[in-house]
Amino acid sequence: MNPRAPRGSAAALPTPAQVAASPLARYRPLLDDWDAFAAALCRPLPTCVWAQPARISVGDLANLLAEEGIAAYSVPWLPGALRLPEETRAGQHWWYCAGLAHAQETVSQLPALLLDLVPGQRVLDLCAAPGGKTAQIALALDNRGTLIANDISTARIKALQGNLDRLGIVNCTTTCTDGANWPAAGGQFDRILVDAPCSSEGTLRRNPSLIGRFDPGAPARLAPRQRALLRKAVQRLKPGGRLVYSTCTFAPEENELTVADILAEYPAAVRVVPATLPGVITAPGLTHWAGRDLPADLTHCLRIWPHHNDSGGFFIAVLEKDAGTAAGPEPEPAGLDPADGDAWLPELAAHYGLPHDYWAGFRAHRQTRRGLHLMAADHHPPAWPKAEGSGLFFHRTNCRPPKPTTGAAMVFGPLATRCRIALTLGQRDHYLRREQFDPTHDQLSANPPGQVLVTYRGQVLGVAVLHRSGVIESLFPSRWSGCTGGGVVQGLETDDDFAPAL
Template sequence: MPALPQAFIDTLTGLPGYDAAAFLAVHQSPERITSVRLQPQKVQDVASVFPQLETTRVPWASGGYYLSTRPSFTFDPQFHAGAYYVQEASSMFLEEALRQTISAAAPLKALDLCAAPGGKSTLIQAALPAGSFLVSNEVIRPRAALLADNLSRWGTTDVVVTNNDPRDFSRLEGFFDLMVVDAPCSGSGLFRRDPEAVNEWSYDNVMLCSQRQQRILADALPSLKPGGVLIYSTCSYAREEDEQLLDWLMDHEQLVSLPLQLQPEWNIVATESPVHRAFGYRFYPDKVKGEGFFIACFRKAGEAVPPKKGKQKFTELPKKDAERVLPWLKPGADVRMMLHEGEVLLLSPAVAEDMPLLQQLYIRKAGVKAGQLTGKELIPDHQLALSTVISQDLPGVELTLEDALHYLRREDLRLGEPLKGWALMRFRGMNLGWAKILPNRVNNYYPKEMRILKSGMPET
């Protein structure tokens, strides 16, 4: 990687836990860390997904694992099936922060404000108490599309993807119990993973990011209810984006800083903001098996605001139509079926209940799209294939690795199967998507926008 700029190194002097020699050495080392987090509703055993690799646990994440080498995720059908999410290990500490700051006794309404590409959203969804739901937001439209695709792979009915500016959330005053802001930052904590970012670093950009972070927080915090939890994080080492930002928060918002309990063997560095002594936590790649990261937690003070009601724009699916969809779902699946613009949506009860209010936002994806009902059949959607509520008894075809990659590239398939009609394409028992088997051909319904563009096979 390029040499670290001296101007950047100078800004690190005096930071809590900073060891100049060790920090520079780890950035000159060719070693790179690869970690993943399992989708617990689809996979429980990491060895079933990576039988050829050595794996070790990420100590602060229940489904997080380090991989001994980096496989080709593009050529792994299980990745496309949503079996796991490739996520940087330090950022998985969010799970531990949630465990220590939120109550598991009651369902929560959560917001991941700066969510793309989706790593923290998938983590939050898996960590929330039963009956909760998550609004996963991204302001930049192309990144919101990527976020929606990744959450479709994750497959749950309790997530709504929105494409809004943070100021739009002020319409939902006091609505959320939990707000996670992994703020856009100058990115110095990811220099090892993204060497190109080294050349883009400047102190002016650090200050620009700090101002942007302040605006984002000021715009969105009215939607966090009193008593709710704010978790703020960056992948920057800069004081201006970390400790000094915590002081800015406590100057301008009614917040109480929350300490976290750390295990000594984690080697996470506890820090405090210079004025208000707000608690923060720094991750250095020479101390932890991960990249640079910063996180802090707060509780909002003040009086609770009565919840607002909204008018439902989605309509409940008529009973006779709902009965046509039920055979596609797991027995007893706890979902509400809604109809929107001709599409059947499967929403968790919590999402369905608050959809009238959430409709004030620009919704990119709500729950799981089951498909379109015609006079004859349900034309199933790709989201249904990857969902955690789909029936296990639907017709399916187990593919070889070669055929699975043909399918994921949206190429022609020759299956030689006696099945007819809609069938799930599977790899190692995991659903990849739909095909329609006709007497003389197989129609591949894998989404064009999600197909693999690379040719070839994975290295063995």
């Protein structure tokens, strides 16, 4: 094993000499502490997770991790997050499978904080996959209302949906379209995030092989696509709305120059507003680059250099649209099929002993023949662009007997009063590996044969079948089955595992 290779990567970390010889050398004039910058890029990046606040507080997560032998420590400028020892593969642990946490690099968590989110806003995440920021937004909206997460890549939308299901998100519709052509029929939004595809220079600590692959032509090549995405976001923003444009690159062509071009196209409609991130060391946006003077307001943009906060690199601009601009048309609502939701949900509530009014905050709809999706009652997806999915795939009704999904079990399970088995450590590992196992005498006598929820340390892991023959069959999803206590090589993909998408 290469001692300089960071967690999960075969590539060696670069040396300061390699950084100095790379295309990053053009940023030397922007930094009076170049050596510290280059040294930071040669250190691996600590894993970072945030707690799913509806399921566990960050303090309780830290205690749970300590009991699991993981020495997590807090990040002073990111109160909901914990840094983990470098070698930790979060996606291999049971608490990750149980949707208690999400792995996301510290700086990658910052753009969503600047959206100034409150429940009730209609929000668009234009370049959303694999979805760390989408999940942050969904939870900041209190898992209610209407969030649309779009990405151009079908494969990446699938990964995003997996993350949202694991975290119990019910206020999000996913769409798969070119964000630069987001249709006017989709309506306008109070908040839009454009976390643009970029040359990813700021992810070098996570993807060290990039050092030999930086293409000096990439920023100029990517800028038109970034401009097109930002332009469309300006058009789809409601009067008085706020949008955040972010990249994980240092390249001014993809950052200040892109923002400057859009400001020039919409001089009366949008402006860059000051943004502060308490406790985070940031540098102002550039107002001069490569012989071009840029608007003075670009100093309000934030540059985050890796050596200032022991993080990756990021660029963030916050733009607001003038309240006096003309509003666009209201979106046409999607026609959802509520058909048989009313029939299935009471049955599920009766089986698991849920409170009689449990479903009041939700609505179910049939999106495919496989079963029902569950959405927040006030989630209203537009008819266009056509949704990949609205809400959480919840109840499989094309099998006998019908089965709630693992994501569903983690949503309603905490309030279940019947058919619920607390697993031992050994049973937990059998369950997560999809193996059959024996119940204890007490488990057997307390539950009738049939479907049961399984929990570990009070947290819902999913669904199983207690057979009349006296064995428990795991219904844990096969694609998640690398998750165990932490001792296996495969596991859930985390955002950290995703290659940068250019």
